[in-house]
Amino acid sequence: MKKVLKYIIFALIAIILVGTFVFLFKNSRPQKELYQEHETRYGNISRTTVVTGKIEPRNEVNIKPQINGIISELRKEAGQMVKEGEVIAKLRVIPDMNSLSSAQSRVRLAEINLKQAKTNYEREKALYDKHLVSDEEFDQVLQAYNQAKEEHAAAQESLEVIRDGVSSRNTTGSSTLVRSTITGLILDIPVKVGNSVIQANTMNDGTTVATVADMSDLIFDGNIDETEVGSLVEGMPIHISIGALPDYSAEAALEYISPKAVENNGANQFEIKAAVRSEGEHKIRSGYSANAEIVLEHADSVLTIPESALEFSSDSTFVYLKGDEGYTRVPITTGLSDGLIIEVKSGLKEGDIVRGTRIINFDKMKK
Numbered sequence: 001m002k003k004v005l006k007y008i009i010f011a012l013i014a015i016i017l018v019g020t021f022v023f024l025f026k027n028s029r030p031q032k033e034l035y036q037e038h039e040t041r042y043g044n045i046s047r048t049t050v051v052t053g054k055i056e057p058r059n060e061v062n063i064k065p066q067i068n069g070i071i072s073e074l075r076k077e078a079g080q081m082v083k084e085g086e087v088i089a090k091l092r093v094i095p096d097m098n099s100l101s102s103a104q105s106r107v108r109l110a111e112i113n114l115k116q117a118k119t120n121y122e123r124e125k126a127l128y129d130k131h132l133v134s135d136e137e138f139d140q141v142l143q144a145y146n147q148a149k150e151e152h153a154a155a156q157e158s159l160e161v162i163r164d165g166v167s168s169r170n171t172t173g174s175s176t177l178v179r180s181t182i183t184g185l186i187l188d189i190p191v192k193v194g195n196s197v198i199q200a201n202t203m204n205d206g207t208t209v210a211t212v213a214d215m216s217d218l219i220f221d222g223n224i225d226e227t228e229v230g231s232l233v234e235g236m237p238i239h240i241s242i243g244a245l246p247d248y249s250a251e252a253a254l255e256y257i258s259p260k261a262v263e264n265n266g267a268n269q270f271e272i273k274a275a276v277r278s279e280g281e282h283k284i285r286s287g288y289s290a291n292a293e294i295v296l297e298h299a300d301s302v303l304t305i306p307e308s309a310l311e312f313s314s315d316s317t318f319v320y321l322k323g324d325e326g327y328t329r330v331p332i333t334t335g336l337s338d339g340l341i342i343e344v345k346s347g348l349k350e351g352d353i354v355r356g357t358r359i360i361n362f363d364k365m366k367k
């Protein structure tokens with residue numbers, strides 16, 4: 001019994017040793033390398049770039065008051081249409097004390113001059129009726145009287161404008177009424193009733209009462225890198241898409257390329273603009289983020305292979321061409337690339353098979 005058990009143990013040990021040897025032998029043998037293969041074929045290649053930017057109205061105007069004052073009434077709100085000349089807000093005037101004092105002084109002086117001119121006129125009129133003065137002398141006195149009346153009226157009107165913002169003779173042209181200078185959509189009214197506003201001058205830009213834009217004439221405004229701007233020309237087609245409107249896309253033409261670069265995050269970029277057509281049911285809003293896809297270069301009906309099949313050495317480009325006895329390393333001349341597919345100008349012909357990337361044996365890796 002002990003001898004049988006001894007033989008069984010020896011047999012198990014021998015089986016384990018043989019199995020281990022066979023396993024190690026199989027795994028030590030060189031595995032055949034497998035590669036993807038690609039067939040050269042004719043196709044079209046385009047090198048494109050995507051420019052990020054936003055949608056803006058071509059004409060956007062800030063409406064500002066003509067005088068200093070306080071908003072007493074708002075007749076429009078953001079989102080409403082407004083016509084040129086239509087009233088957006090009404091002001092209550094806060095007169096400048098120096099200007100008000102000067103205007104009051106001018107009125108008082110005009111009253112004095114008018115009173116004296118009237119006295120002279122009445123005296124000269126009495127003499128003229130008695131034929132004691134000539135027509136020329138009377139006309140001079142009459143002219144001085146009329147001039148005094150006109151100066152008094154002008155001084156009074158100036159006082160009313162400074163004090164009230166409107167004169168009694170020109171109520172329709174009141175500077176207390178803030179009117180739109182264009183026809184369009186009100187994008188924003190950043191003031192409220194009770195806010196103080198000031199007019200624009202050499203020291204201050206003035207308070208914006210409303211922002212109005214023509215939303216029927218929109219543009220795409222973006223920046224392109226200096227490495228790509230050299231491929232652009234005005235009139236190039238651009239495909240515009242808007243992230244907030246997945247169903248919207250439009251074709252446009254490049255109409256502006258900035259002659260001067262701006263620095264953005266350490267890179268030199270150039271501003272570009274293209275017209276955007278607002279068509280159909282899509283309502284495009286000012287400030288929408290958008291992408292512009294631009295075809296920088298294209299080649300039609302050229303021989304192509306995947307870029308993954310290329311091998312570079314110094315300034316030369318090679319591929320491994322499949323033949324009857326395996327792969328042969330051959331030089332080629334390449335052209336336009338879109339990042340995945342590249343043009344082959346010479347070295348290959350249609351239907352050639354080239355070696356691609358190596359196929360990894362995942363089963364071996366698991367073992």
